[in-house]
Amino acid sequence: MADIETSTVQALQNLWRNNVPSKVSIFGWRLLLEKLPTREALHRI
Numbered sequence: 001m002a003d004i005e006t007s008t009v010q011a012l013q014n015l016w017r018n019n020v021p022s023k024v025s026i027f028g029w030r031l032l033l034e035k036l037p038t039r040e041a042l043h044r045i
Contacts, residue, residue: 008032 015028030036 004033 011032012029015025015032018025
């Protein structure tokens, strides 16, 4: 995690501490790390 900004790390830590469904946590995690699948990437599958 050395290459991730401090604010992103703090947001991720807060995300995992919240009492929300795991789907929401995983979506937020992927969103913060800019790893959500795009329409183009989904089309290639």
